[in-house]
Amino acid sequence: xxxxxxxxxxxxxxxxxxxxxxxxxxxxxxxxxxxxxxxxxxxxxxxxxxxxxxxxxxxxxxxxxxxxxxxxxxxxxxxxxxxxxxxxxxxxxxxxxxxxxxxxxxxxxxxxxxxxxxxxxxxxxxxxxxxxxxxxxxxxxxxxxxxxxxxxxxxxxxxxxxxxxxxxxxxxxxxxxxxxxxxxxxxxxxxxxxxxxxx
Numbered sequence: 229x230x231x232x233x234x235x236x237x238x239x240x241x242x243x244x245x246x247x248x249x250x251x252x253x254x255x256x257x258x259x260x261x262x263x264x265x266x267x268x269x270x271x272x273x274x275x276x277x278x279x280x281x282x283x284x285x286x287x288x289x290x291x292x293x294x295x296x297x298x299x300x301x302x303x304x305x306x307x308x309x310x311x312x313x314x315x316x317x318x319x320x321x322x323x324x325x326x327x328x329x330x331x332x333x334x335x336x337x338x339x340x341x342x343x344x345x346x347x348x349x350x351x352x353x354x355x356x357x358x359x360x361x362x363x364x365x366x367x368x369x370x371x372x373x374x375x376x377x378x379x380x381x382x383x384x385x386x387x388x389x390x391x392x393x394x395x396x397x398x399x400x401x402x403x404x405x406x407x408x409x410x411x412x413x414x415x416x417x418x419x420x421x422x423x424x425x426x427x
Contacts, residue, residue, distance in 0.1 A: 318335055365396070
């Protein structure tokens with residue numbers, strides 16, 4: 229499996245964010261996208277996720293499901309944790325699991341993997357910033373998709389949670405998945421490829 233971008237261009241609000249961007253990342257590989265604020269790191273992830281229109285160029289996934297778009301085979305973890313405060317931890321993840329076409333039987337194992345199983349019945353309003361981030365990460369596990377698009381994935385995570393995230397990412401890569409992560413610093417993976425946007 230390989231995600232290939234050929235001469236991509238992104239325009240937002242009438243401004244060209246980037247142009248002529250090409251890269252390829254295969255199964256088992258992680259690509260770290262770095263650069264200054266405003267260089268287009270988040271825009272690139274949103275473009276791959278199908279949330280921003282491609283202005284020019286082409287994006288394809290070789291070896292993926294032929295009947296599905298790239299976006300339908302990707303998980304996008306953005307800056308904001310999309311949670312409903314009045315729902316419990318388990319209810320929030322159950323909603324996303326159903327919405328994304330997964331099996332609700334995966335909810336508790338996913339919560340356990342991110343260390344939130346003991347809080348399954350707690351309303352999400354009571355979660356700390358780090359716990360909210362871990363609940364968002366649980367979506368990656370509850371519904372299997374080959375592409376993980378991670379925007380500053382370690383944001384709000386303490387040291388032990390960052391270690392847990394590193395293992396989850398490494399397991400995903402070992403299983404043949406791929407990761408594109410926008411970050412200002414290392415995220416714990418061994419020998420990731422790096423691509424810098426902007427000057």
